[in-house]
Amino acid sequence: MTVAEMKPGGTKPASAKVVLGLAECEQFLIQEARLLDDGRFDEWLNLFTADAWYWVPSQPNQENPRDTISLMYDDRRLLETRVRRLASPRIYSQEPRSRTSRMIGNVTIEEAAPDGKACTVRSKFQLLEYRRETQRIFGGTCYHHLIQGEKGIQIAWKRVDLVNCDAPHEGLVVPF
Amino acid sequence: MNDRTNGKNGQANGHLVLEDRKAQTFSVNREVFVSPTVFEDESRAIFDKCWIYVGHASEIRNPGDFRTRNVAGRPIIFCRDRQCTPRALINSCRHRGAIVCREREGNARQFYCMYHGWTYHTDGKLKAIPGDDAYGEKFDKSTLGLVEVPRFEHYRDFYFLNFDRDAPDLATYLAGAKEYIDLVVDQSPSGRMEIISGVQEYDIKANWKLLVENSVDDYHLVTTHSTWLNYMRNSGVNISVPKGQLLPTKGIGKDLGNGHLTTDNPNYRGRPVAKWISIYGEDAKADIDAIRKELVERLGETRAARVADTNRNLVVFPNLVINDGSSVTVRNFYPLGPDHMRVTAWALGPVEETEAQRARRLHAFLTFYGPGGFATPDDVTALELAQQGFAAWREVQWSDLSRGMGKSANEPQLHTDEGHLRVFWRRWSELMEQHP
Numbered sequence: 001m002t003v004a005e006m007k008p009g010g011t012k013p014a015s016a017k018v019v020l021g022l023a024e025c026e027q028f029l030i031q032e033a034r035l036l037d038d039g040r041f042d043e044w045l046n047l048f049t050a051d052a053w054y055w056v057p058s059q060p061n062q063e064n065p066r067d068t069i070s071l072m073y074d075d076r077r078l079l080e081t082r083v084r085r086l087a088s089p090r091i092y093s094q095e096p097r098s099r100t101s102r103m104i105g106n107v108t109i110e111e112a113a114p115d116g117k118a119c120t121v122r123s124k125f126q127l128l129e130y131r132r133e134t135q136r137i138f139g140g141t142c143y144h145h146l147i148q149g150e151k152g153i154q155i156a157w158k159r160v161d162l163v164n165c166d167a168p169h170e171g172l173v174v175p176f
Numbered sequence: 177m178n179d180r181t182n183g184k185n186g187q188a189n190g191h192l193v194l195e196d197r198k199a200q201t202f203s204v205n206r207e208v209f210v211s212p213t214v215f216e217d218e219s220r221a222i223f224d225k226c227w228i229y230v231g232h233a234s235e236i237r238n239p240g241d242f243r244t245r246n247v248a249g250r251p252i253i254f255c256r257d258r259q260c261t262p263r264a265l266i267n268s269c270r271h272r273g274a275i276v277c278r279e280r281e282g283n284a285r286q287f288y289c290m291y292h293g294w295t296y297h298t299d300g301k302l303k304a305i306p307g308d309d310a311y312g313e314k315f316d317k318s319t320l321g322l323v324e325v326p327r328f329e330h331y332r333d334f335y336f337l338n339f340d341r342d343a344p345d346l347a348t349y350l351a352g353a354k355e356y357i358d359l360v361v362d363q364s365p366s367g368r369m370e371i372i373s374g375v376q377e378y379d380i381k382a383n384w385k386l387l388v389e390n391s392v393d394d395y396h397l398v399t400t401h402s403t404w405l406n407y408m409r410n411s412g413v414n415i416s417v418p419k420g421q422l423l424p425t426k427g428i429g430k431d432l433g434n435g436h437l438t439t440d441n442p443n444y445r446g447r448p449v450a451k452w453i454s455i456y457g458e459d460a461k462a463d464i465d466a467i468r469k470e471l472v473e474r475l476g477e478t479r480a481a482r483v484a485d486t487n488r489n490l491v492v493f494p495n496l497v498i499n500d501g502s503s504v505t506v507r508n509f510y511p512l513g514p515d516h517m518r519v520t521a522w523a524l525g526p527v528e529e530t531e532a533q534r535a536r537r538l539h540a541f542l543t544f545y546g547p548g549g550f551a552t553p554d555d556v557t558a559l560e561l562a563q564q565g566f567a568a569w570r571e572v573q574w575s576d577l578s579r580g581m582g583k584s585a586n587e588p589q590l591h592t593d594e595g596h597l598r599v600f601w602r603r604w605s606e607l608m609e610q611h612p
Contacts, residue, residue: 056548058374058375058376059373059374062374065535065538066531066534066535066538067372067373067531067534067535067538068372068373068374068538069372069373069374069375069376069522069523069538069541069542069546070374070538070542070548071376071546071547071548072542072548073538073539073542077411078539078543081407081410081543081550082550084403084406084407084410085403085406085407085550088402088403088406090402090403091403091554092400092554092557092558093553093554093556093557095557166375166377167377168377168378168379168518168519169377169378169547170378170379170547170556171378171547171552171553171556171557172547172548172553173548173553
């Protein structure tokens with residue numbers, strides 16, 4: 001599957017002149033993982049562009065979120081709702097809160113704009129989640145489309161392919 | 177609650193469901209959620225006697241298409257044979273038992289057992305046995321096809337099986353549920369709905385009957401799903417609750433006969449067919465209007481309003497739920513033990529839908545339902561907390577389902593009452609008590 005086939009929407013043109021290198025991208029992904037592990041979901045949300053989307057397919061090699069059920073497929077507004085829900089004391093599926101630990105690795109740049117201001121980054125991740133005496137392990141491949149914007153690096157889209165995307169899942173409440 | 181016993185040792189003369197019309201109380205003994213004996217009895221008294229949902233015609237469109245699934249504990253091949261006849265075959269080799277169709281879905285020319293190579297046609301008939309000269313003359317291959325389930329029928333493309341050869345036909349069994357399935361199917365201009373690709377599967381560490389209750393229990397919506405209601409409010413949907421009500425609109429809970437039941441509610445959450453809400457965006461208005469117009473032309477104003485302005489959560493006894501609201505969900509679940517169930521949920525839509533309409537439908541579906549949705553994880557939590565509470569079933573014996581019992585017979589049972597939940601429990605109790 002090529003990167004072009006993976007994205008259901010168009011990419012966003014970059015504006016600033018900074019070039020995104022592998023080191024910058026890797027640092028960015030590590031910082032993103034850290035925000036999620038620390039439960040700083042508002043700050044995580046701020047990493048996304050105003051027209052970003054976030055997609056967790058339910059099928060291996062799923063081509064499209066629009067004609068096939070996904071695990072999650074959020075536009076910016078739904079992503080905001082997801083984060084707002086996480087902040088609510090009445091999100092009973094997060095009572096008590098999950099504790100998570102993420103590892104990011106094997107980071108590669110798959111495709112880059114000629115001017116270096118936007119690129120698609122592929123990475124591997126492992127996520128440990130602990131809640132109510134149960135530890136779960138998730139793992140898989142992430143694709144981030146990053147752009148160098150006015151606020152620094154931002155995520156235009158993120159796709160998370162879980163190794164067990166088509167398995168029966170208990171609640172997937174904390175974002176990947 | 178323990179005083180709701182009329183026998184010794186809290187056994188209520190052996191009854192697990194108690195209805196006391198004088199005291200206007202309805203109680204379910206929590207033993208039904210934890211007991212391995214009850215779980216075993218249910219397999220025979222309920223799942224071997226009732227019509228059980230297998231799948232939808234759209235899942236096996238072409239000759240040779242198949243889906244393998246577990247239906248009431250049995251491995252089943254739901255397929256369309258090469259002659260185009262839908263079948264439900266038991267997925268077990270007649271030779272020594274191995275599963276012959278090992279994929280979850282696909283298209284097959286034949287079913288091949290990888291153990292000794294016995295091969296079956298897609299209609300189940302035995303095609304070939306390697307080395308069949310080793311069998312005696314009277315060995316009759318024509319009797320050794322894959323076993324078909326005793327009864328297999330459909331209503332408007334929803335296929336069910338029955339392991340009881342003597343069961344009444346499906347249409348009779350479905351009773352009043354047919355009217356509500358019709359309201360779903362009428363949403364397609366050609367009367368053809370389809371299962372949308374992809375599936376949600378999740379496990380709940382709770383007894384399966386709790387999900388029957390939860391699927392139609394509108395009493396819990398405001399408390400369990402306040403974060404989802406906030407999303408509605410923040411998206412500009414009017415969710416103000418009139419005085420004296422628990423929810424924005426006032427619906428009813430209804431007995432459909434044979435243990436089937438439904439809620440029937442004026443819609444406020446938007447419907448792909450066909451009620452616009454702000455979440456869909458301004459540019460979807462004209463599209464929804466056009467869907468509505470087609471509906472009115474085809475069905476007339478009254479019927480169109482019935483289809484498009486009301487929501488229903490339907491339970492086809494014992495374990496099929498069709499939620500017809502902001503999307504259409506077909507949900508099926510099985511016990512894996514007294515305290516554990518496996519849920520499978522599909523989205524259903526008219527075959528005519530455009531890509532934009534389909535995207536809108538899936539957007540609403542994912543927002544509410546499934547492991548990543550904004551409501552299902554909280555439902556799962558509620559059910560699991562209840563199951564944990566049942567560990568003390570000997571000390572706290574009875575669950576209460578008395579809401580609405582104070583009403584006279586001609587006053588409707590509301591969707592936030594428990595009259596429709598009692599319909600399930602009466603039928604469950606009846607079948608369990610008939611069981612030898």
